[in-house]
Amino acid sequence: MDRSERLTGNADTSLETCRKCPSKLVQPVQWRRLGDDLWEIDLRCPDCGRASRECVPTEAVAKYDQVMRRARVSLERHLEAIERVDSADARTPYGEPAPDLRILPEDHGLPPAA
Numbered sequence: 001m002d003r004s005e006r007l008t009g010n011a012d013t014s015l016e017t018c019r020k021c022p023s024k025l026v027q028p029v030q031w032r033r034l035g036d037d038l039w040e041i042d043l044r045c046p047d048c049g050r051a052s053r054e055c056v057p058t059e060a061v062a063k064y065d066q067v068m069r070r071a072r073v074s075l076e077r078h079l080e081a082i083e084r085v086d087s088a089d090a091r092t093p094y095g096e097p098a099p100d101l102r103i104l105p106e107d108h109g110l111p112p113a114a
């Protein structure tokens with residue numbers, strides 16, 4: 001089977017988007033490089049449980065990697081905010097107001113919700 005027969009997506013494939021439900025939180029389970037510009041990725045949607053396998057070019061994998069990096073930065077920021085709240089609570093029962101801990105679409109590089 002040659003490369004073009006294996007491909008299930010192209011450079012614009014949004015690997016973080018579930019093909020069954022509206023979730024944009026699809027996670028990689030396993031990555032395998034099959035060739036110079038061909039990757040096979042096992043994916044799982046945390047919202048509906050769908051498991052899938054995609055074969056895509058390196059550009060799609062690079063974009064997915066950037067999406068996950070942005071999500072990790074967002075999570076780290078929220079964890080730091082939680083730690084600040086926890087340490088403030090330890091000092092005084094009437095500390096600063098709690099920071100906004102909501103996780104928003106724009107935290108993941110998506111447009112704000114309407």
Ligand SMILES: [Zn+2]
Nearest residue numbers: 018021045048
């Ligand atoms: Zn899903």
